[in-house]
Amino acid sequence: MTEYDHVTDDIKAVVEDTELPRRLRRRVYDSIEEREGVTTEQADEIARAAEAEYLDARIEPLEPAGTVSAQSIGEPGTQMTMNTFHYAGVAEIDVTQGLPRLIELVDARKEPDTPMMTVYLDDEYAENREKAREVVWALEATKILALGDVSTNVADMVVRIDLNEETLLERWPTADAAEPVAAEIAETIEDALGVDTRHQEMAIEFGPSEPSYRELLQLVEELREIVFKGIEDISRVVIRKEETDDGEEFVLYTEGSAFGDVLRIEGVDASRSTCNNIHEIHEELGIEAAREAIINETIDTLREQGLDDVNVRHLMLVADIMTNEGTIESIGRHGISGSKDSVLARAAFEVTVNHLLDAAIHGESDDLNGIIENVISGKPVSVGTGDVKLRMGSMETSPADD
Numbered sequence: 239m240t241e242y243d244h245v246t247d248d249i250k251a252v253v254e255d256t257e258l259p260r261r262l263r264r265r266v267y268d269s270i271e272e273r274e275g276v277t278t279e280q281a282d283e284i285a286r287a288a289e290a291e292y293l294d295a296r297i298e299p300l301e302p303a304g305t306v307s308a309q310s311i312g313e314p315g316t317q318m319t320m321n322t323f324h325y326a327g328v329a330e331i332d333v334t335q336g337l338p339r340l341i342e343l344v345d346a347r348k349e350p351d352t353p354m355m356t357v358y359l360d361d362e363y364a365e366n367r368e369k370a371r372e373v374v375w376a377l378e379a380t381k382i383l384a385l386g387d388v389s390t391n392v393a394d395m396v397v398r399i400d401l402n403e404e405t406l407l408e409r410w411p412t413a414d415a416a417e418p419v420a421a422e423i424a425e426t427i428e429d430a431l432g433v434d435t436r437h438q439e440m441a442i443e444f445g446p447s448e449p450s451y452r453e454l455l456q457l458v459e460e461l462r463e464i465v466f467k468g469i470e471d472i473s474r475v476v477i478r479k480e481e482t483d484d485g486e487e488f489v490l491y492t493e494g495s496a497f498g499d500v501l502r503i504e505g506v507d508a509s510r511s512t513c514n515n516i517h518e519i520h521e522e523l524g525i526e527a528a529r530e531a532i533i534n535e536t537i538d539t540l541r542e543q544g545l546d547d548v549n550v551r552h553l554m555l556v557a558d559i560m561t562n563e564g565t566i567e568s569i570g571r572h573g574i575s576g577s578k579d580s581v582l583a584r585a586a587f588e589v590t591v592n593h594l595l596d597a598a599i600h601g602e603s604d605d606l607n608g609i610i611e612n613v614i615s616g617k618p619v620s621v622g623t624g625d626v627k628l629r630m631g632s633m634e635t636s637p638a639d640d
Contacts, residue, residue, distance in 0.1 A: 242267055242270070244270065244271050244273075244275070244276065245267055245270055246278070248278045249276070249278055249281040252281050252282045253266050253267065253285045255285075256285050256286070256288070256289040257289055257292070258288060258292055259292075266285055266288055269284065270284065295551075300621050300622050300625050301621070301622065302609055302619075302621040304555070304609075305609055305621075306552070307551075307552035307555045310549055310552040311340075311548060311552060311553065314540065314548055315337060315340060317545065318337040318340065318540075318543050318545070332352060333352045334351045335539060335542050335543070336539070336542075336543060338351065339535075339539045340536065340539050340540075343516070343532060343535055343536055343539070344560075344568065344569040344570075345568045345569070345570055346516065346566045346567060346568040346569075346573065348517055349515065350495075350514050350515055352493075352514075353471075353493075353494055353495035353513070353514060353515055354491065354493060354494070354495060354514055355472075355490075355492040355494075355497065355500060355511065355512070355513040355514075356489065356491055356511065356513070357373070357377070357489070357490035357491070357492060357506055357511045358487075358489055358490075358507040358510035358511050359373060359488060359489070359490070359505055359506060360505055360507050362505070363488070363505040364487035364488050364489075364507075365487060367477075367488060369505065370488040371411065372412075372505065373503065373504075373505040374475045374490060375408075375410070375468065376467075376468060376504075376505075377475050377492060377503065378468045378469075378472055378474060378475040378492075379465045379467075379468040379469060379470050379471070379472055379473055380465065380467040380468050381462060381463070381464065381465060381466065382399065382461055382462060382464060382466070383462060384405070384409075385399075385401055385405055385423070385466065386399055386400050386401035386405070386440070387399070387400045388458065388461065388462075390454060390458060392454070394445070395445045395449045395450075395454055396443050396444070397443065397444055397445060397454065397458055398441065398442070398443050399441065399461075401440040401441070401442070402440075406419045406420065407419075410467070416440065417439065417440075420437065420442065421437060423442065423466055424437040426466055427442065427444065428444075430460070430464050431460055431461065433445070433447070444457070469494075469496045469499050469500070470496075471494045471495060472493065473494045474492065474493040474494070475490050475492050475493075476490070476491045476492075477489075477490055478490075495513045495518060496518075497513045497515065497519065498518065498521065500513075501522065512531070514535060516531050516535070517566060519531045520565075520566055525564050525565070525566075526561075528561060528566055529557045529558065530557075532553075532560060533550070533553050533557045536553045536556070536557075537550065537553060559574060560573075570587075570588070571584075571588040575587040576588075578608075580605075580606075580608050580610070580611045581594070581597040581602050581603075581604045581611075582604050582606075582610060583608055583610045583611050585597075586610050586611075607620065609621060
């Protein structure tokens with residue numbers, strides 16, 4: 239054991255008398271050493287408090303951890319609502335919460351119903367609203383209807399765009415004048431629609447190659463979908479000033495998610511920014527980050543519903559099972575439940591007949607090792623006291639015993 243200056247033999251005897259494992263005993267010694275002048279009685283209180291916490295957290299031998307975790311999460315889940323709530327006080331952004339969000343997480347959906355991101359900024363941008371707005375316009379998809387008015391002249395077969403100069407300068411804050419931005423927009427239209435444009439100051443005109451009312455309307459529809467700046471998957475960005483330990487900072491909330499693209503934008507703090515799409519996090523940051531995201535998202539979902547008394551270790555167990563193969567697997571029949579070795583366990587979840595038929599065709603057998611299959615077959619479950627075997631028989635006595 240490491241030598242400590244303020245840990246006496248009496249204190250060592252007190253700590254060693256507990257059921258704490260070696261790692262936790264070492265932490266108790268470190269805590270006593272840091273405080274200096276700790277008496278034997280105080281050390282005893284510290285050690286007993288640590289021991290009580292440890293014994294309360296320790297799982298009992300043969301305890302069905304999976305079943306307990308499922309009950310721990312499933313029972314509060316019956317009290318969750320089916321609504322979509324405003325996100326974190328941001329009235330402009332709706333995000334799926336409650337039971338639908340919990341189902342999204344355990345089903346490992348590729349796309350959440352309401353994808354969103356929380357984007358933190360580097361110090362220079364987080365402290366300055368104008369710099370923060372530069373990042374906003376770099377993120378938010380800018381389409382033509384946000385830049386000006388679009389009209390059609392059926393007689394001349396022409397689509398006309400009247401750009402708003404103030405809007406252009408606002409969304410292109412680094413531009414010195416609006417005319418070069420307008421020219422860039424005209425060039426983008428030519429590349430996207432394959433038309434020739436006529437550009438004069440803030441006005442842009444173009445039309446179909448052949449006079450056709452149908453083609454004219456088709457051009458207008460395609461024009462409305464062109465993204466001139468920002469990220470296509472992010473439809474809106476809300477900027478908020480929030481309190482931090484070091485003061486205040488601007489934080490961005492987005493409707494839509496493009497995690498990888500956002501992390502590469504200048505001014506974005508990639509170490510703190512996150513999204514609610516666990517698959518994007520896995521793709522960009524790896525499986526451990528995805529596991530952490532599953533845990534945090536589940537905790538936030540339960541806490542938002544006032545159900546914050548679920549043991550975090552049960553949520554961690556779910557996240558571990560979903561990610562232990564290096565990929566994200568759903569809990570359902572297309573993931574973990576459908577890949578169990580036990581035929582009866584698979585059949586008990588969903589599509590019972592199909593699982594039993596497939597097992598019969600392939601000649602599968604079931605060793606009845608798990609809880610579900612033993613319950614179905616009416617056998618004692620090999621957990622808890624069900625794993626204790628008693629042998630009863632006559633015991634011969636010797637004459638000396640008489």
